[in-house]
Amino acid sequence: MSDLIRKTAAELGALIAAGEVSAAEVAEAHLDRMAEVEPKVQAFLHVDRETTLEQARAVDARLRAGEKLGPLAGVPVAHKDIFATRDMPTTAASKILEGWRPPYDATVTARLREAGLVILGKTNLDEFAMGSSTENSAYHVTHNPWDLSKVPGGSSGGSSAAVAAYEAPLSTGTDTGGSIRQPASVTGIVGMKPTYGGSSRYGLIAFASSLDTPGPFARNVLDAALLHEAFSGHDPMDSTSIDRPVPSVVEAARNPDIAGMRVGVVKEFAGEGYQAGVLARYHEAVQLLESLGAKVVEVSCPSFTTALPAYYLIAPSECSSNLARFDAMRYGLRVGDDGTRSAEEVMALTRAAGFGDEVKRRIMLGTYALSSGYYDAYYGQAQKVRTVISREFEAAYQQVDVLVSPTTPTTAFGIGERADDPIAMYLADLCTIPSNLAGNAAMSVPCGLADEDNLPVGLQIMAPVLADDRCYRVGAAVEKALESRWGGPLLKEAPSL
Amino acid sequence: MSAITRDEVAHLARLSRLALTDDELDHYATQLDAIIEAVAKVAEVAAEDVPPSSHALPLTNVFRADEVRQSLTPEQALSGAPAVEDDRFRVPRILGEEA
Numbered sequence: 001m002s003d004l005i006r007k008t009a010a011e012l013g014a015l016i017a018a019g020e021v022s023a024a025e026v027a028e029a030h031l032d033r034m035a036e037v038e039p040k041v042q043a044f045l046h047v048d049r050e051t052t053l054e055q056a057r058a059v060d061a062r063l064r065a066g067e068k069l070g071p072l073a074g075v076p077v078a079h080k081d082i083f084a085t086r087d088m089p090t091t092a093a094s095k096i097l098e099g100w101r102p103p104y105d106a107t108v109t110a111r112l113r114e115a116g117l118v119i120l121g122k123t124n125l126d127e128f129a130m131g132s133s134t135e136n137s138a139y140h141v142t143h144n145p146w147d148l149s150k151v152p153g154g155s156s157g158g159s160s161a162a163v164a165a166y167e168a169p170l171s172t173g174t175d176t177g178g179s180i181r182q183p184a185s186v187t188g189i190v191g192m193k194p195t196y197g198g199s200s201r202y203g204l205i206a207f208a209s210s211l212d213t214p215g216p217f218a219r220n221v222l223d224a225a226l227l228h229e230a231f232s233g234h235d236p237m238d239s240t241s242i243d244r245p246v247p248s249v250v251e252a253a254r255n256p257d258i259a260g261m262r263v264g265v266v267k268e269f270a271g272e273g274y275q276a277g278v279l280a281r282y283h284e285a286v287q288l289l290e291s292l293g294a295k296v297v298e299v300s301c302p303s304f305t306t307a308l309p310a311y312y313l314i315a316p317s318e319c320s321s322n323l324a325r326f327d328a329m330r331y332g333l334r335v336g337d338d339g340t341r342s343a344e345e346v347m348a349l350t351r352a353a354g355f356g357d358e359v360k361r362r363i364m365l366g367t368y369a370l371s372s373g374y375y376d377a378y379y380g381q382a383q384k385v386r387t388v389i390s391r392e393f394e395a396a397y398q399q400v401d402v403l404v405s406p407t408t409p410t411t412a413f414g415i416g417e418r419a420d421d422p423i424a425m426y427l428a429d430l431c432t433i434p435s436n437l438a439g440n441a442a443m444s445v446p447c448g449l450a451d452e453d454n455l456p457v458g459l460q461i462m463a464p465v466l467a468d469d470r471c472y473r474v475g476a477a478v479e480k481a482l483e484s485r486w487g488g489p490l491l492k493e494a495p496s497l
Numbered sequence: 498m499s500a501i502t503r504d505e506v507a508h509l510a511r512l513s514r515l516a517l518t519d520d521e522l523d524h525y526a527t528q529l530d531a532i533i534e535a536v537a538k539v540a541e542v543a544a545e546d547v548p549p550s551s552h553a554l555p556l557t558n559v560f561r562a563d564e565v566r567q568s569l570t571p572e573q574a575l576s577g578a579p580a581v582e583d584d585r586f587r588v589p590r591i592l593g594e595e596a
Contacts (some may be wrong), residue, residue, distance in 0.1 A: 103573035331577030383549030439553025
């Protein structure tokens with residue numbers, strides 16, 4: 001195995017910039033790794049070796065021509081298949097978009113290219129990012145590199161698995177209710193949901209527009225910060241994009257000093273329903289923060305436990321509206337157009353054939369919550385709960401700089417274990433959803449292995465809007481202290497594939 | 498008492514333009530009933546005097562200059578279309594036979 005795949009993104013960027021290795025060699029090493037482990041992991045939906053190598057050679061040419069590129073020039077990245085890419089299929093893991101090639105790039109895609117990152121392929125996800133296990137993909141299941149019988153989390157499970165399996169040093173994800181943080185947690189890597197509006201949604205296939213947030217995955221905090229800075233920032237093509245500078249997350253990741261920082265432990269996120277091994281690692285992480293000089297206090301946010309039901313009204317409502325665009329007329333699948341059927345009949349047949357179970361369930365749930373007679377009791381009330389949750393965050397941030405909790409109540413669950421029980425599946429997002437409803441920044445960073453199953457546990461670090469740098473500072477402090485205790489990153493404990 | 502009946506699910510499927518089979522309607526009626534019962538917990542939060550939030554952050558309308566810019570060519574716009582005729586999207590009939 002090439003040692004290039006074990007390097008960090010920062011190291012690879014430095015080696016390429018110094019001319020010690022070419023972007024093409026780095027891409028090739030990762031493509032070889034993918035060829036070796038993809039039969040077991042199945043993180044990708046689309047890989048095209050030649051397109052990837054062409055991109056890498058083009059970056060090498062730009063560097064040779066003296067073009068000034070960023071610190072990740074030539075570094076490979078696995079890209080969630082929900083971002084539009086003009087040279088690769090974009091399916092959102094749905095049959096309704098099978099084989100679709102968008103005529104344009106998402107802003108995140110365009111910025112990866114501008115910064116000289118090399119796209120290795122498109123990663124698997126729950127269809128339209130709806131799910132917590134990647135089992136809702138219409139194409140195949142992705143396996144957790146720590147234990148191939150377990151899920152890699154979701155919806156960005158292809159992206160988390162690819163990074164944890166050393167197929168890519170970096171990957172992109174989107175987080176609507178925890179779809180970056182939960183997969184990062186259960187695969188032992190770093191995942192960051194930036195402040196809502198801090199990264200562009202243009203060209204991101206919409207699930208719930210008031211919640212969807214693109215963000216990075218990496219094997220360490222600094223690499224995540226480098227990718228975060230590479231694709232974030234104001235985009236005139238996204239009307240909810242924030243026109244303010246990106247918080248200096250790379251600087252924060254390089255300066256893990258948290259002495260005097262005030263850390264709030266969310267009282268409601270522990271206890272019944274949480275796996276013992278998750279709580280043990282979480283409590284140790286809180287003690288660690290204290291030993292590093294942080295002032296730890298308990299904070300109560302009583303409505304956070306109602307965030308989950310509020311989310312499962314708000315997100316399906318937005319999805320029922322957003323997915324109306326899949327109408328079999330302008331792009332994607334068309335079924336039953338035999339010359340006798342009306343457009344409306346073709347539309348209903350196409351959507352029934354093209355959408356999977358969870359997507360249909362959410363479209364109908366959202367249609368219900370928005371219908372007259374139920375609107376006030378469901379969608380309207382959920383929007384009010386959203387306000388209450390934002391206010392509880394604001395009150396908490398009067399007392400503390402960041403909040404912490406477990407990222408998810410359990411370690412990775414088994415493939416098939418929750419597939420027929422939507423409510424059990426939804427519980428995976430219990431701790432991550434409040435930050436989406438409030439638009440806050442939040443990160444998951446590895447904090448050890450649970451005793452009962454030897455699977456990774458994540459610590460969630462939440463910070464106010466546009467204080468993304470605090471997540472990186474605390475995340476880097478935890479990472480540095482734990483890696484010195486463990487004698488290296490948590491992933492070195494993962495079985496070899 | 499169930500929160501949602503099979504007939505209501507059939508109505509939701511029609512509104513959602515999903516041609517579901519009878520078996521699927523039974524399947525979703527049971528699941529949606531359980532989900533609606535679970536999400537009804539939002540009623541437990543006292544929020545009568547609280548304004549609803551449609552977004553986390555305040556939204557302000559965004560304007561841009563009305564300038565001609567490069568956009569998709571007809572070929573690009575039609576590149577993913579299920580059926581094309583004369584540089585247009587070809588669609589099934591949208592009116593009844595008698596129209």
